[in-house]
Amino acid sequence: MGLRDIFSTAKPVAELQRLNRFDPFLRDSDLRAAFRALMEGDWGRLETFMESSPKAWIFSQIITSPVVGIERVNLERWVDTRQNHFARILLAGVILRDAFEMRNAATPEDIVGDITYEEDPEIIHAYDSAIAEAESMLRDVVRERPAMADPWIFLLISGRGAGVPLEELRQRFDNAHSRAPFRPDACREYLQSLTEKWGGSQTAVFDFARWLELEAPPGSPAREALPIAHIEQGLVDPTGATITGYLANPDVAEELTASLLNFLNATAVEAPTASLGALNAYALAVPPQNARAARLIEDLFERIDNRPTDYPWSLYREGITKVFGEVQNEQSRSAAQFSE
Numbered sequence: 174m175g176l177r178d179i180f181s182t183a184k185p186v187a188e189l190q191r192l193n194r195f196d197p198f199l200r201d202s203d204l205r206a207a208f209r210a211l212m213e214g215d216w217g218r219l220e221t222f223m224e225s226s227p228k229a230w231i232f233s234q235i236i237t238s239p240v241v242g243i244e245r246v247n248l249e250r251w252v253d254t255r256q257n258h259f260a261r262i263l264l265a266g267v268i269l270r271d272a273f274e275m276r277n278a279a280t281p282e283d284i285v286g287d288i289t290y291e292e293d294p295e296i297i298h299a300y301d302s303a304i305a306e307a308e309s310m311l312r313d314v315v316r317e318r319p320a321m322a323d324p325w326i327f328l329l330i331s332g333r334g335a336g337v338p339l340e341e342l343r344q345r346f347d348n349a350h351s352r353a354p355f356r357p358d359a360c361r362e363y364l365q366s367l368t369e370k371w372g373g374s375q376t377a378v379f380d381f382a383r384w385l386e387l388e389a390p391p392g393s394p395a396r397e398a399l400p401i402a403h404i405e406q407g408l409v410d411p412t413g414a415t416i417t418g419y420l421a422n423p424d425v426a427e428e429l430t431a432s433l434l435n436f437l438n439a440t441a442v443e444a445p446t447a448s449l450g451a452l453n454a455y456a457l458a459v460p461p462q463n464a465r466a467a468r469l470i471e472d473l474f475e476r477i478d479n480r481p482t483d484y485p486w487s488l489y490r491e492g493i494t495k496v497f498g499e500v501q502n503e504q505s506r507s508a509a510q511f512s513e
Contacts, residue, residue, distance in 0.1 A: 195493040197240050199231075199480045201446045207232050211247060216255050223259040230358050231446060233323065237266030239274060240483045240493075258314050262323050265307040269330050272303035304334045322353035329362040333371055342366045357394040357450065360385060364398050368405055378402045386432060392439030397451035399432050400458035404485050421460050429459045430466045437472060444476040453482040457500060460507070467508035474501055 198204040203226060210219040223229045236243055245267050251260035279296045308331045311324040318324075325348040332342050342363065349359040367373035367381055382402035389395045403425055407416035419425065433455045440448050452473060461467040481497035489496045 193494070195240075195481065197235055197238070197483070199446050199449055199482065201228070201231075203228055204232055204235065204446070208236070208241075211236070211243075211251070214250060214254070216251055216257070219251070220255070220257055220259065228446060229259075230323075230356060233263060233266065233326075234358055235483075236263055237270050237327075238483055239270060240487065243267060245271065258318050258321065259323070261310050261314055262327060265310040265324075266327050266330070268303050268307045268310075269327065269334060272300050272307070272334060275303075276300045300334075304331050307331045308335065320352060322349045322356055322359065325349035325352070326356065326359045326362060329359065329366060333362075333366045336372070339366070339373060339377075355385070355389045355393050355395040357397065357447070360389075360395040360398055361401065361450075364401060369409065375406060378405065392436065392448070394447050394451050396432070396436055397454045400429060400451070400454035401485070403429060403458050404454065404488075408488070417460075420458060421462065423462075426460050426462050426466070429455070430462075430469065433459050433469050433473065434465075437469060437476070440476070442476065444478070446480075449477065449480050450482050450484065452477050453497075454485055456497075456504070457485045461504060461511070464511040467511040470504050470508050474505065 198208065203222070207219060207222045207226075210216075210222070222232070226232075235241055245264065248260060248264040248267055251257060252264055275296060279293055308328065311328050311331065314321065314324040315328075325345050328345050329342060329349070332345055346359060346363040346366075349356060353359070364378060364381055365371065367377040369375065379402055382398040385393075385395050385398045403420065404416070407414075407419035410416075410419045412419075414422075420429070436451060436455065440452075444452060456470075456473055456477060459466060459470060459473070461470045481493055483493065486493040486496040486500075491499075
């Protein structure tokens with residue numbers, strides 16, 4: 174689905190075109206320093222960051238994402254030198270990333286009419302082997318460091334890739350949650366596991382997202398689950414509505430607007446890096462349908478301050494900066510009608 178399917182009439186607004194390129198580190202000096210330590214082999218500095226920084230989970234997400242595209246060899250050097258548990262967890266994450274990318278590249282995006290295809294058995298074997306390798310590495314860390322939440326979060330990803338039952342995935346989430354309650358990355362990975370494309374259901378997705386809305390601390394980045402749930406539902410809405418039409422549904426819009434208001438009230442105006450995933454998800458999900466929503470959206474984009482995250486903008490093919498800029502323009506234009 175392309176950008177035109179979201180906002181077909183979006184046009185540039187000159188004063189909003191400030192973002193020239195995507196920064197995967199979100200203009201955060203701590204994350205950039207950790208990446209530099211990884212590239213330069215400054216293992217002690219990197220391990221101190223991973224052990225003590227509240228931003229370590231964000232770094233883990235970034236380093237194992239396709240957007241950064243860090244090569245496996247960079248993490249293998251860290252593992253070979255130190256056998257550090259964080260090094261092995263992140264290496265497993267990169268192996269999983271590469272496995273999913275390999276599998277996705279081998280699967281046609283569209284199947285027309287009655288045309289079918291056969292999956293390449295060599296690719297399937299390589300994919301299965303990579304998933305098993307990552308699982309084994311993560312299980313080793315669990316045995317050695319049973320109090321850590323991090324390996325369980327990546328075991329959610331490997332479990333999804335291996336097609337384990339939802340009951341087993343729930344156990345993996347519970348293991349992560351009991352060690353680090355409401356870890357945003359654990360909540361997101363489990364939410365993805367509950368979607369229909371991975372064998373779950375719309376009911377399961379929204380039950381979990383609304384549970385987080387009720388139980389997660391005010392301002393917790395885990396509250397991104399509700400806008401993500403609606404975005405994912407909008408992409409596959411069974412009524413055939415576009416994502417714009419789905420999000421404009423009055424019940425959907427009201428729930429998201431109320432959720433955004435609560436999140437902004439509990440979040441610093443100078444938005445910390447940890448809140449950006451949720452803020453960006455709300456930026457796509459919440460339509461400016463009335464004066465209240467329009468004011469919230471204006472506040473929302475000011476807090477993001479041209480720091481788009483990978484998700485949700487990478488869902489579309491036009492590129493993160495282009496999609497973010499177009500949506501920001503259209504949201505701001507739509508909101509402006511309520512201030513006239």
